Amino acid sequence: MSIDPEDPRPPFQQVAASLRAAILTRKLEPGNQLPSGAELAKAYGVARMTIQQAIRLLRDEGLVVSQQGRGVFVRERTSRPVGLRPHIERAFSAKNVTIDFAGFGGETLHGALQEPLDKVREGRLSPESVRIRILVPDLSAPMGLPVRADTLSDDPEVRKRMRRIMLRYTQGIEDVVHELENLGLVQSATVKTRVYSVAPMFKLYIINSQEAFFGYYPVKENTVPIGKEKVEIFDLMGRDATLFHHAADEDSESMGSQYIAQSQMWFDSIWENVSREREE
Template identity: 55%
Template sequence: MSFSPEPLDPDDDRPPYEQVARSLSAAIRTRKLAPGEKLPSHKTLTEMYGFARATIQRALRDLEDEGLVVSRKGSGVYVRNRTERPAGLRPYVEQAFSSQHVSIDFAGFSSETLHGALQEPLDKIRIGRLSPSTINIRILVPDMSVPQAAPVRKADCADDPRLRERMHDIMVGYTRSISDAISELSHLGLVAESNVSVRVHSGTQFFKMYIINEQDVFFGYYPIRPNKVVAQGEVVEIYDLVGKDATLFHHSTNDGESSGGAQQVEQARMWFDSVWNTIGRDFNADGR
């Protein structure tokens, strides 16, 4: 077995099983452990990491719950093939911040999921466990000052300015929070350079997409479903874009230059830049 894990951080205060799980998941994401490859035995992992067998078992259960590995009775634990189950976004975002130069492009509806995925790596920068030199985040969202295909009133599928105002406020809240958190890191001297840019476009956003360090892309669709919301003090039944728990599909340049994954990443970057540089309009979170 050629796999050799990266040394664990002695100052990491997370439980040992989480440290092992994060180490193995990073190895899977960077293809040090390839799809379909068998992981070292429990005994070997125990020797590699220096933790008890129970710790290794707990870490492997977490990886299985995350959809990164599969346990085959009597055979061992294997890295899942990419086609078996989509991977999670958060570990890839955290791994991106281990690089000196971090770039994240997001196209979607409100940036709520991006906001959540950034919290842990930003906390680690604050306490000195991660130390990127530059952070550049671009956020591309629909312009809620103009009518959209959704959200709309359920009764007649008609545009309702109150719904757009509600979504505008949600989007502003998350994008402003992301921008403030990244700016704080620069002001504290924890990151040499940082930038968060937001642009809007007039089209309805039916999918969400993340481009992480120009190497990994996550893509998922927003289903439209009935919902009830409060808009300006009134309960309104609507058809809404639901994306918080949307399934995300992963594509990576690590799959090889001629692979479908690498081509997906190239096309995603091309699409994002084309919209950003043409019909995207600068947006100030403190105004429209």
């Protein structure tokens, strides 16, 4: 990693070309953190300003994202599906953890939280506060989905079953997060769940107001047990939703930053205006 004095390009373009090649050949994988500016300056034998110019060029190309206080990361391309779990875990390295979820039941979030919460219990992660908001449909009233496959009509028994599943995961999240505060492992731990009268067609996670994951629910035929009967329904299949990643960076006008801002605005508008507390 050195600058070629015979190369007519300015040093910052040479550095950018070297890092670009490492990213495109996947020597630096999506989500990987780049070495610090000081480390790169030493490796390439250039000034810190040269590294900053190179990073700015790569950021403009959408190859990297700068996260304040954390460093520079290879961008998780929005054209590629990505996993939620490692990002949830990384979020818990922050001083104050915030997660906003909008979707159908919270099963994926429940699973993704288990490992970082275990690490908090073990003392390997130590946030000061954790705040989670969960926005799910009001399954006490008729909805457009899920519906019976034979008549495309609402079935109260199907909704009751779905509501039991939703309560299992949302209450599970509440219990394990509140336990952190009860054990004195964090100063503050809150989980709030609210419902609204819309069948969600997508799931959205907003993490530390810096990252968002978005995916559409495919509607598929599914067989569910209702009492002693098996009923065919059209269901929202959360496990089949492909999540895409977006991240804010230091440029408030970038696509990633605007996506995060608009996602947060949408979530807050539903939460504050048309949702209500979930009934037990």
